[in-house]
Amino acid sequence: MTTKSSLxxxxxxxxxxxxxxxxxxxxxxxxxxxxxxxxxxEIARRMGRNGLNKVTIYRALEAFNRAGFLHIAxxxxxxxxxxxxxxxxxxxxxxxxxxxRCGRLYCLHDHYLPLIKDLDQGFVIHRQQIRLEGLCxxxxx
Amino acid sequence: MTTKSSLxxxxxxxxxxxxxxxxxxxxxxxxxxxxxxxxxxEIARRMGRNGLNKVTIYRALEAFNRAGFLHIAxxxxxxxxxxxxxxxxxxxxxxxxxxxRCGRLYCLHDHYLPLIKDLDQGFVIHRQQIRLEGLCxxxxx
DNA sequence: AATCTTATTGCAACTGAGTTGCGTTTAGTG
DNA sequence: CACTAAACGCAACTCAGTTGCAATAAGATT
Ligand SMILES: [Mn+2]
Ligand SMILES: [Mn+2]
Ligand SMILES: [Zn+2]
Ligand SMILES: [Zn+2]
Numbered sequence: 001m002t003t004k005s006s007l008x009x010x011x012x013x014x015x016x017x018x019x020x021x022x023x024x025x026x027x028x029x030x031x032x033x034x035x036x037x038x039x040x041x042e043i044a045r046r047m048g049r050n051g052l053n054k055v056t057i058y059r060a061l062e063a064f065n066r067a068g069f070l071h072i073a074x075x076x077x078x079x080x081x082x083x084x085x086x087x088x089x090x091x092x093x094x095x096x097x098x099x100x101r102c103g104r105l106y107c108l109h110d111h112y113l114p115l116i117k118d119l120d121q122g123f124v125i126h127r128q129q130i131r132l133e134g135l136c137x138x139x140x141x
Numbered sequence: 142m143t144t145k146s147s148l149x150x151x152x153x154x155x156x157x158x159x160x161x162x163x164x165x166x167x168x169x170x171x172x173x174x175x176x177x178x179x180x181x182x183e184i185a186r187r188m189g190r191n192g193l194n195k196v197t198i199y200r201a202l203e204a205f206n207r208a209g210f211l212h213i214a215x216x217x218x219x220x221x222x223x224x225x226x227x228x229x230x231x232x233x234x235x236x237x238x239x240x241x242r243c244g245r246l247y248c249l250h251d252h253y254l255p256l257i258k259d260l261d262q263g264f265v266i267h268r269q270q271i272r273l274e275g276l277c278x279x280x281x282x
Numbered sequence: 283a284a285t286c287t288t289a290t291t292g293c294a295a296c297t298g299a300g301t302t303g304c305g306t307t308t309a310g311t312g
Numbered sequence: 313c314a315c316t317a318a319a320c321g322c323a324a325c326t327c328a329g330t331t332g333c334a335a336t337a338a339g340a341t342t
Contacts, residue, residue, distance in 0.1 A: 018318085018319095019308085019309050019310070019317095019318055019319065020309075020310090021308080021309070021318090021319065021320085023319080023320080024319085039299090040299080040300085041299090052320080052321090053320065053321050053322075054299095054300090054321095055300090055301080055302090055320080055321070055322080056319075056320050056321070058299090058300065058301080059301095059319080059320085060319085063319095072217060074215050074217060074270075074272055076213055076215065078219060078298085078299065078300095078328075078329075079298095079299065079300095080299080080300085095257060097260070097264060097266075100267065106264075108257065108260070111257050111259070111260070113254045113255065113257060113271075114254065116236060116249065116252050116254060116271065116273060118252070119238070119249070119252070119273075120278065121278065122277065122278025122279075122281050122282070123238060123247075123273075123275065123276070123277060123278060123281070124275045124276040124281045125238075125273050125274075125275040126241065126274050126275035126276070127273070127274045127275065128271065128272070128273050129215075129271070129272045129273075129274075130254075130257065130269065130270070130271050130272075131215055131269070131270045131271075131272070132257060132260075132264075132266050132268070132269050132270075133266075133267050133268045133270075134264065134265045134266040134267035134268065135264070135265040135267070136263065136264060137261065137262065137263025137264060138263075140263050140264070140265045141263070159289085159290095160288095160289060160290065160337090160338050160339075161338075161339090162289090162290065162291085162337080162338070164290085164291080165290090180328090181328080181329085182328090193291080193292090194291065194292050194293075195292095195328095195329090196291080196292070196293080196329090196330080196331090197290075197291050197292070199328090199329065199330080200290080200291085200330095201290085204290095219299075219300075219327085219328060219329090220327095220328065220329095221328080221329085
């Protein structure tokens with residue numbers, strides 16, 4: 001796990017020196033309950049009535065990302081997908097599988113590859129992400 | 142290498158049943174000469190006088206991608222970066238390193254990781270891409 | 283070489299995820 | 313309760329990539 005701390009929304013925010021607001025707690029609850037990275041739009045829709053302004057959600061996600069407990073999953077699209085970082089190992093993020101047919105995105109929580117090594121002198125790796133694309137079980141039948 | 146065929150622009154197009162036009166040959170020459178994935182804008186600028194319309198470039202890249210000899214490199218940005226596929230091994234693309242400070246993108250042509258295996262029944266992998274982010278030699282000093 | 287078919291191209295207008303500026307609200311401190 | 317900086321909402325913006333359609337040209341056919 002990237003964060004040793006608990007996954008309580010309150011603690012995530014406090015540890016990052018972010019204010020504990022209703023909206024940010026809601027965003028975190030949505031992300032904690034999600035089983036795959038979500039777009040801003042998906043997050044907003046899952047917040048339902050408590051809906052925050054689009055801009056506010058983007059700014060919160062940006063702050064979470066800066067704080068390090070949120071990742072932007074690599075998807076070959078214009079839309080970004082966000083997820084909490086707790087399922088990643090230090091620099092190695094869990095891989096994602098993108099289905100080229102139905103567009104679904106899967107988290108491969110239990111599939112890790114070693115970190116790339118022997119980079120040229122001077123490269124400092126912060127994060128390694130892996131993306132698979134192909135057909136998902138629903139679409140390969 | 143993904144393609145057994147030569148890297149002559151003409152052959153790439155003919156093998157893919159695409160018409161050999163001046164513009165498309167120019168795009169391919171630019172990509173062949175590049176040492177990293179390029180955006181549409183960068184491609185256009187490197188074509189200089191022979192400049193094609195933006196839309197035409199996008200449509201050509203789309204066709205190349207469908208034909209399989211061009212890849213869209215995974216970069217955590219809104220802009221897409223394109224490169225020829227000849228430096229990738231079957232399903233395993235060569236990794237890319239993105240510097241979080243200067244924004245530069247590096248191709249790691251000689252660094253490969255094994256293909257992820259033991260996916261759940263039904264997943265069919267077409268491509269595996271790896272993205273590293275961190276500081277490049279220029280920025281880590 | 284002239285003709286035909288249809289892939290390719292250019293242009294203008296569009297789309298929409300993400301951003302910016304700024305005035306208002308509110309969490310957290312004391 | 314007052315204070316201050318963080319968080320918020322809204323309107324307007326940006327700009328990479330897309331779409332529709334008419335004009336052009338590759339290359340196959342006569
Ligand atoms: Mn994931
Ligand atoms: Mn590359
Ligand atoms: Zn699928
Ligand atoms: Zn750098």
